[in-house]
Structure formats: C-alpha cells, structure tokens
Amino acid sequence: MTLDTVSWPASYGDEAKPRKGFFTDTSICIGCKACEVACKEWNQIPMSIKGFSGKSYDNTLALGANTWRHVAFVEQRVPAGVDDGASLVEAAARADVIDAGVHTYQEGDGLRWLMASDVCKHCTDAACLEVCPTGALFRTEFGTVVVQEDICNGCGYCIPACPFGVLEQRKDDGRVWKCTLCYDRLKEDQQPACAQACPTDSIQFGELDELRHRAEGRLKRLQDAGQAEARLYLADDDDGIHGAGAFFLLLDEPEVYGLPPDPVDTRHELGSIWSAAGAAALALGAGLIAAVFGGRR
Amino acid sequence: MTATDPTTSTTPVATPAPEAIAGDGGIRSYHGQPVLKEPVWSWEIPCYFYTGGLTGASSGLAFLAELRGNDLLARRAWAAAMMGGVASPLLLISDLGKPERFLNMLRMFKVTSPMSVGSWILVVAGGSTPLAAIDAWTGWIPGGKYARRTAAMFGLPLATYTAALVSNTAIPVWHKAHRMLPFVFGSGAAMSAGAATVALTPPGAAAPARRLALAGAVAGAVTSELMEHRLGEQGEPYKQGAAATFRRVGRVAGAAGALLLVSRGRSSRAAAVASGMLLSAAALSTRWSVFKAGFQSASDPKYVIGPQREAISRGERRGAARREPRI
C-alpha cells in the first residue's frame, strides 16, 4: 500500500514523520461525546449552542468551524419478534426493515443505535488544500491537513470543495476552521485530545499503516462473527480520494451516518475542467472575430 | 435477544420529522442533513461573474474594432471594459471583507486552484484594461498599445475561468457541468459586452456590437439548454426556487432584448439603449441562476448521495466502503 500524498513525504525530506491518522471503530462507540468535549477544551473552540434539534441525541448535527469532532446518533427500528437468534445488528441489516431516520420507540419494536464520531478525513488527495489560493491549507510533516489561521484570507473556496462538508467559516472572523489532528500535540509526541479521551478506544490514533492493519483484523473478526454489514470506509488507496488519514469501521452504509458513499477529489478532473475553460475562451475569441469582421463595419 | 426493554429505553419522544425518514426518492441520509456545506459567497460573487465577463469580452471587442478601423465603437467598448474592470476587484474585496486579504491571493500561483490562477488573470486584465481605455481615448499612455493587446488577450480567460472555479468543487450541479459551464459563461460574456456597447454607441457605428450581443444571446440559450439536458436529474435545482426565478427572468429579458434589438436597434437609439439594458439584465440574471443552483444542489443530500450510490450499484464505481477483509 502507498500512503504517499502529493506533498508528503517528498517535500519534507529527512524531516518527514510517519503518516499519522485515526481509525474510528464505530462498532464500539457508546455515544458519550467525550471526544467532542475534549476537542473543544484542548483547542479552545468557541461555544456552538444550537438548541435541541429533536434528532436523537445529536444537537451539533454536523462538523463545522466550532465542531471538529461530531458524534452521530442513528436510531433504527428493528421489528418485534426477531427471535431466530439474530442479533439486533443483523435484524436491522435485513434490507427491508432498515430506516435511517429518527423513530420514536414503539412498544414491541426493537431499537438499534448506531453511533459514530466523525472528523476531518485528512485525505490523501485533499481537495481543500489543492484549491486553497493562499497556501493557508498545508500538509504537515505527519501527512495531515492543517489550516494556518494567519494566512487564511476567508475566500471560502475550500468550503464547497471538501466532499465531506468538513470546513466552515466562523462568522465573526471570516476564516475557516477545522480539525488539525492536534498538530500541536503531535509535535510533542502526544496523541490527539479526542483519542486520549475516548473511553472505549473507538477512536484509535497511530501510524496509518499500522492502523490499517489493525482495522483489517477487526473487520475480519466482525465478519466472522456474522456482522455482514460491517465495512471499512476510506481505508483503501483506490477510492476517490486515494484513501484517508482518518478512516472508519461502519455498521451500515456511509450515507446513514451522513458520509458520502463515493467521495471524489475534483482535482482528478482538473485537466478536463481547464480544457473546457480554455476551449470556451478560444470560442469567445472566435466569436468576437466573427462579430467584428463578419459583416459591415 | 428480541426487543429492547421499554422500561430501560431512554429514547427521547419526538415526532419523526418527515425529511428525516429515508429522504427523497428512497435515498438514505443522516436525518436529512446535508452532506456538503453551501458556499459562503455573497451577492458580490455572481455580480463579479457578470462584470468579469463584461470586461473580458468588451476588451476583445474594442481591440478588434480598432483593427477594423471603427474607432467610435472601439472607444465605447473600452469604456464598457473599464467599468467592469474597476468593479471586479472591488466586488471581490468586498466579499473578502478586508483589502489586504486580496493581497494574500497573490502569495502563490497554483494551477490546482482556479481561484489562484484567476486572481492572476484578474490582476493582469484588470490592471491593463483601464490603461488601455485611457490610451484609446487620449493616446497619453506610454506603451498603450501593449496594454490594449494584454487586456484583449487576458480578457478571454477572465470571461471563462469563473466557470472552472465553481465546477472544481464537490457541488454536483456545478461539477457535473464542468464541460458546458465555461461555454455558458463565455456566451454570457459575449452578450454582456455586446449589450453594453450597443447601449453606449450610436446605432450607425454599432453593427459589430449588435452581432455580438445576438450571437451571445443565442449561444447562451443553446449552451444552457444543453447543460441542463446533460445534467438530467442533477439539473433539478435549475427548476426550483431562486435559481428557477433567475433563469426565467434571464430568458424573458434575453428574448425581449434580442427581439427589440433585431427589430428597432438599427434605427432608434432609444431602442438600442433599452435592448442593451434588457440583455445586460439577462446576462446578470443567468449568472445568478447558476450561483443559486449550486447552493440548492449542496443543501439537499439527495443530489450528493443519489448519483454516488447509483454509480456504485451500476458497478461503475467501487465507492469508498469495503466489506471484505484484506487479510
């Protein structure tokens, strides 16, 4: 497997460190939000009180400028009378009974919870970094993606470029903010605050190739135990972003957790984007010549 | 193991929000929440799409009219180019909030960022256009002819790079249109330059501007139609909300302006001015329609998840998830 990015490790030479990342194993997340709290605390992120959302236990709803870890809560109804020995997870996975929405508890029905702590993916091919016109977004020596707040000029281009909707602008200062994978702590050989706070090791921090190896073992164990719906997300080099620094083990389709099933870095089509713009510029030139010379003066 | 015991359930009792249940068209989503973030760009940006196109194509028109020996038309077209050229950076600076933030754009040159490339195009085109215009009126600018050539040449990419900028994002209605959108913007630029110059020039000298305005109007209608056709279901945002309203205004104003220009534009100055204004409104409104469609496309998860999921089920894409362990 190749974990290399465009600018890491090559541009760092001897100073490159092993690529670091997160393996978030959602099958053991208990939804305690310790990661959200630890992240806010360590990174001194402003309050983001949005009130009661009515969407399960989730009141932050998405990653954003002031939410760098976000715990998703999905409630899925499992029909009563699943008594053939199937686990709740299996029962919910039977295609026709899956609903991804919020449901009130119905007498006699079973309920399964899916909980997952989401974060910036620190993509191998990071669209945000590529479109940033100022170089405020950069690749660190750990292979992670960080915004330099003294350079960000608030142009907002990275916001719609990110295929995961991670980046957001802070209204008061106009700049964008996101997870730094605790760059300051990494430089001191400390693990990120969220990973340290997670009581179940649902968030595992480490060297990316070692994490990938560990994740394959975990996937195999779950599959062998009959959890056919268990899957790894963003753990491969041949997806649309060439894999991520932060990848996940999920128990249902990615979109159920608010994650795109096939995220793509648009740089892969930059050639045809620029060709089209160039061709259109030439066509405009031709049109101008025709308009000026194609008739009376 | 059967059902959860009701007495230990701590589920909050809430009425399920209709959008939370499975989403539109059988698309599964997270409580109907958007996957992408909408852009934060405000009204200045679609206006800049218009002024950039106006400047770019007007410089070209002015330069070529000089070559053809129509100096009256050329000077009016340079005036149109200068108006757009002065407005453009002001609009961008207003969107960024602080003037010095625009300077940060020039820290580097990055081909992977159409905004970076475009900032340099704007610096060159926006810098040379006023010099070219002043030179065309007064002949006072040393090396003025180089300014005119530069303005005309850099005007062409100035008119189309903004389409590359928005298509190089994750927003489906923009990204999936990346082959057509620059032609929509290029046609709009031709229409804008033709329309402004028609309005500013006595009809007797304005024949090339009339041809340009009409060609731009026709090309714009054809390319927009083609773009929406190719987008298929992904083009739905153009038929809804603000995007649809701007699209309708653009079409009506465009058709009315073109008809007026064809019927009376040669004989009446007043008709020429009116049609120039109608066509300018059409060009501006079309940019707004594209702008708003992007927001609508980003805010509804079905446009993001639907096509991705379909491509996976058709076997065209593998997606980012895998169930088979690789050990």
Ligand code: SF4
């Ligand atoms: S998830 Fe989004 S913000 Fe994070 S590195 Fe990838 S593109 Fe950038």
